[in-house]
Amino acid sequence: MSDNVATIGGVTVRLPVPATAQRRGRLSLTPYGLVAPALTLMLIMLLGPLAGVIALSFTDYQLGAPSLSWIGLANYHEMFGDRVFWTSLRNTLVYVGIVVPGAVTTGLAIALLIQSGTSLRSLYRTIYFLPVMATLIAMAVVWEFMLHPQFGLVNGVLREIGIAGPSWLQDRSTALYALCAIGIWQAAGFNMVLFLAGLVSIPKQLYEAAEIDGAASAWARFRLVTWPLLRPVTTFVVVISGIRSFQVFDTVHVLTKGGPSKSTEVLIHSMYTEGFEFFRSGYGAALTVVFLTFILLLTLIKSRLADRGVQYA
Amino acid sequence: MARIELNGIRKSFDATEVLGGIDLTIENGDFLSLVGPSGCGKSTLLRIIAGLEPQSAGQVTIDGSIVDGIRPSARNLAMVFQSYALYPHLSAFDNMAVPLRMRRLSTVERLPLLGSLLPGRRREERIIRADIDKVAAQLEISHLLQRKPAQLSGGQRQRVAVGRAMVRQPEAFLFDEPLSNLDAKLRVHMRAELAELHRSLRSTFIYVTHDQAEAMTMSSRLAVMIGGELVQVGRPAEIYDNPRDVRVAEFVGSPKINMMPGRIRDDSRIEVFGHVLRLASSQPPGNCSIGVRSERIELGSGPFSGAVIHVENMGAEAFVHIGLNGTEARLVARVNDVRRLPDIGSHLSFNFAADAVRAFNSAGKRIDVTAEQPERIRERAVV
Numbered sequence: 001m002s003d004n005v006a007t008i009g010g011v012t013v014r015l016p017v018p019a020t021a022q023r024r025g026r027l028s029l030t031p032y033g034l035v036a037p038a039l040t041l042m043l044i045m046l047l048g049p050l051a052g053v054i055a056l057s058f059t060d061y062q063l064g065a066p067s068l069s070w071i072g073l074a075n076y077h078e079m080f081g082d083r084v085f086w087t088s089l090r091n092t093l094v095y096v097g098i099v100v101p102g103a104v105t106t107g108l109a110i111a112l113l114i115q116s117g118t119s120l121r122s123l124y125r126t127i128y129f130l131p132v133m134a135t136l137i138a139m140a141v142v143w144e145f146m147l148h149p150q151f152g153l154v155n156g157v158l159r160e161i162g163i164a165g166p167s168w169l170q171d172r173s174t175a176l177y178a179l180c181a182i183g184i185w186q187a188a189g190f191n192m193v194l195f196l197a198g199l200v201s202i203p204k205q206l207y208e209a210a211e212i213d214g215a216a217s218a219w220a221r222f223r224l225v226t227w228p229l230l231r232p233v234t235t236f237v238v239v240i241s242g243i244r245s246f247q248v249f250d251t252v253h254v255l256t257k258g259g260p261s262k263s264t265e266v267l268i269h270s271m272y273t274e275g276f277e278f279f280r281s282g283y284g285a286a287l288t289v290v291f292l293t294f295i296l297l298l299t300l301i302k303s304r305l306a307d308r309g310v311q312y313a
Numbered sequence: 314m315a316r317i318e319l320n321g322i323r324k325s326f327d328a329t330e331v332l333g334g335i336d337l338t339i340e341n342g343d344f345l346s347l348v349g350p351s352g353c354g355k356s357t358l359l360r361i362i363a364g365l366e367p368q369s370a371g372q373v374t375i376d377g378s379i380v381d382g383i384r385p386s387a388r389n390l391a392m393v394f395q396s397y398a399l400y401p402h403l404s405a406f407d408n409m410a411v412p413l414r415m416r417r418l419s420t421v422e423r424l425p426l427l428g429s430l431l432p433g434r435r436r437e438e439r440i441i442r443a444d445i446d447k448v449a450a451q452l453e454i455s456h457l458l459q460r461k462p463a464q465l466s467g468g469q470r471q472r473v474a475v476g477r478a479m480v481r482q483p484e485a486f487l488f489d490e491p492l493s494n495l496d497a498k499l500r501v502h503m504r505a506e507l508a509e510l511h512r513s514l515r516s517t518f519i520y521v522t523h524d525q526a527e528a529m530t531m532s533s534r535l536a537v538m539i540g541g542e543l544v545q546v547g548r549p550a551e552i553y554d555n556p557r558d559v560r561v562a563e564f565v566g567s568p569k570i571n572m573m574p575g576r577i578r579d580d581s582r583i584e585v586f587g588h589v590l591r592l593a594s595s596q597p598p599g600n601c602s603i604g605v606r607s608e609r610i611e612l613g614s615g616p617f618s619g620a621v622i623h624v625e626n627m628g629a630e631a632f633v634h635i636g637l638n639g640t641e642a643r644l645v646a647r648v649n650d651v652r653r654l655p656d657i658g659s660h661l662s663f664n665f666a667a668d669a670v671r672a673f674n675s676a677g678k679r680i681d682v683t684a685e686q687p688e689r690i691r692e693r694a695v696v
Contacts, residue, residue: 208365208385209398213477214415216386223423224411228402 050292057285064279075286085287088258088265092246095180095266099245102184104237107191112226114192115199125196132189140254143182144169169255172263179264182251187244191237198233202226239302243295267291315376315390315484315517316341317362322371324357331357333541334371339485344511344518346528349538350564356489358538359521363487364388375484386415391478392487395494397470399462405473406445406458412481413441448479468499475510485517492527504530525565529553537561559677562604568632571610571644575603575672583672583682586637588616592667592682596674604671607632610646612655615664619644621655635663 057075061068079085114124131139146153149167158165168178206225215221227234249268252258258265258273267287275284317339324332331354339345347355360366362373364385373380380388391412399408414423414437421427422434429435449455452472462470471491478486488507492500508531511518522528528535529549536546539560545552556562562570575585577599583592585603594601612633622643623634631648633655646663648654655661667684674680 203396203398205394205396205398206400209392209394209400210411211365211385212363212390212392213412214386214481215411216384217420220415220420220423225400228400231402 053285053288053292056282057289059282061282061285062279063275063281068282071282075283078283079286079290084262084265084270087262088267088270089290091176091264092248092266094176095183095248096242096245098177098180099183099187099248100238100241102180103187103191103241103245104234106184106188107237108195108230108234110188110192111195111199112222115196125193128189128192130189131186132193136186136250137254139186140182140251143251144255147178170260172260175256175260175264179248179251179255182255183245183248187241191241194233194237194240195230198230199226202229235302235305239298242298246291246294246298317485317517317519318372318374319358319362320372320374322358322361322373323369324354324361324366325369331541332361332368335538335543337536337543337546339517339519341517342515344508344520344531344533345536346520346522346532346534347536347538348522348525348528348564351523353538354541355521355523355538359392359487359489359519362519363390363392389481389484390487391481391483391485392489393471393474393478393491395490397462397474397491397494399470399473399477401462404459404461405454405465405476406449408462408473409445409448409458409477409480410441412477413444416481417441444480445476448476452476452479467495468503471495471503475507479514483516485519486514488518488520488522490522491520492522493524500527507531526567529565535565537564539564556604556671557679559602559604559673559679562671562673566606568607568645568647570604570606570671573603573605573642573644575601577601582685583670586617586640586642590667590670591685592670592672593685594672594680594682596680600675601680602673602675604673605644605665605669607645607647609665609669610644610663611665612646612648612661612663615662617664618660618662621657621659621661624654624657626651626654635661 058070058072059068060071060074110124110128114121114128117124145151147155147168149155149165149170152165152168154168155165166174168174202225206229207221210221210224213224215224247268248266249272252264252266252269253272256264258269268291271284271287271291274280274287319335319337319339322332322335323330335358347358349355357366361368364380364383368381375388375390399405400411403411417437417440418428418434422431422437445458446455449458452475454469454472454476457465457469457473462473465473474491491507492503495503504527507518507520511531518532520528520532532549534546535549535552537544537552537560539558544558545556545561547555552561553565556565559572563572573585575583577594577596578584578589579598581593581595581598583590583594583601583603590603617637619635619637621633622636625632625634628651631651631654633646633648635644635646636642637644638660644663670682672680672682
């Protein structure tokens with residue numbers, strides 16, 4: 001019987017033997033043995049830390065402190081009573097609400113323009129993809145120069161046409177929108193690549209059929225062919241952009257540090273300040289749980305929509 | 314219903330010329346097949362007629378008006394594509410409704426939510442539904458209208474594509490190899506259906522195919538294209554029987570016509586495999602080639618002999634492949650009586666009548682031959 005025992009990923013599994021009576025009992029173990037390696041990794045890498053964060057959010061743990069005590073929902077209680085939390089949540093939602101539609105439409109527009117072009121396609125693809133490859137922190141420094149109230153490029157151009165530009169990143173009313181613009185600039189290239197891949201997979205003959213069927217304008221062909229056939233890609237792009245803009249941190253940290261007067265405070269940045277500047281790990285963990293809830297929500301929406309994909313004939 | 318004229322159509326992609334001056338008139342109600350081997354430019358010509366591809370030179374005229382530079386959507390032609398090109402996200406009904414909605418509804422009326430609130434849209438939709446139901450009944454696809462293309466079989470998609478072309482009653486129908494994605498049996502069936510459809514619609518059909526059998530069986534006229542040139546235009550039977558070019562002779566007809574190397578002798582008679590045919594040519598002496606269709610080869614006796622290499626028995630008829638003695642040449646003969654087939658490897662003699670011979674000069678052009686004393690030749694065939 002020894003040849004009916006195997007070791008998979010450190011777990012000993014009995015392989016099924018032909019006799020049906022014995023088989024039933026042993027078969028029930030086999031599937032667990034087979035998923036064990038993946039499950040172990042998932043536990044260590046994903047579920048474990050996640051459970052840790054959730055557990056931490058119910059404690060008063062401070063980074064480096066020798067002890068911690070269970071304080072129940074006190075962190076959440078404090079959080080929901082804190083004005084800064086609501087400001088950062090609102091700012092994050094405004095950021096997502098502007099960057100997602102902005103980056104999706106810009107990405108689609110660039111993809112359509114590149115696709116309809118005849119030459120220099122790969123050059124434009126590279127140019128628009130550059131922001132994705134560049135480190136956002138380094139690029140943020142460049143943006144800081146561009147948006148500088150006195151010698152920045154943006155206000156310089158505005159001055160030429162007779163408009164006195166605001167000090168973008170120092171003004172409460174403009175700082176968040178300036179960050180949104182940078183966010184769109186950064187995400188559009190990534191979305192463009194996804195849309196380009198989607199556009200390439202649309203059969204050319206559909207456009208010809210549309211043209212013959214009377215779709216004379218580019219808009220009519222877009223509505224009839226491009227938009228419906230891009231739907232799976234669009235769903236994916238919207239969700240990915242949503243998740244990525246929920247995670248906005250680097251530009252905020254480098255350019256505004258959440259200021260002026262919390263006008264650009266976003267969830268991850270609050271999490272960072274609470275956890276790593278004030279060392280209130282427990283409170284930071286509670287913020288993380290709120291953040292993860294939103295990400296989970298987006299992921300669920302995506303998996304729902306992905307099931308209704310377009311079937312290609 | 315349209316008469317389509319092509320004058321000196323040329324097309325080149327960069328330096329390669331794919332169409333070298335095509336002149337062709339397609340009469341109102343004609344079923345014209347553009348047929349030729351792949352890469353001969355027939356699909357390009359069809360796309361030029363449709364307006365999907367601009368020609369480099371020449372003119373396309375539909376019903377007397379020049380349509381060069383006019384968009385495909387404004388030419389009022391319908392096209393059926395090889396891949397059917399059905400919109401995958403729309404049901405069969407909506408696919409067929411697209412050309413009607415595009416023409417009868419304004420951009421505002423076509424808007425998904427707002428449009429359906431407009432009273433004009435409701436009225437139009439009722440008329441569109443009635444039109445589609447009529448065509449669907451004619452094509453026997455009424456029960457499939459709610460299905461998406463992915464839920465339809467190849468033949469059903471084909472019908473929906475034809476239906477989409479039919480609903481708006483276009484000036485002419487263009488078909489771009491519409492049957493080549495179907496299996497052999499369905500293809501034969503659809504062939505008959507399309508021919509019937511043409512008879513009932515009495516519309517102009519232009520049909521592109523590389524399958525000479527499709528072209529022969531369906532069309533009222535055939536235009537054989539080879540290497541970007543229109544080589545011969547005529548009724549199918551006329552082209553089969555009277556090819557003006559060796560390439561036409563070889564392309565049309567299955568199995569392929571038997572070509573044999575021949576020679577025009579100094580006394581202007583034609584000699585093939587050392588045997589002098591009782592045919593005279595007015596052409597100067599030199600090499601020529603002789604073509605004889607498989608059904609005109611008479612097995613049994615005659616001056617030619619060879620060994621049977623292969624026999625293809627199709628049930629109702631059979632093709633006997635013969636390797637000629639002392640040469641590399643192979644001939645195919647059709648035998649109608651499949652109960653009396655020669656054995657493979659056996660030797661047999663054969664002959665062909667003088668009027669079965671089609672002679673071509675070394676450039677591939679047909680040369681006229683005159684039979685000497687036809688009575689004597691008949692006798693030879695019997696001997």
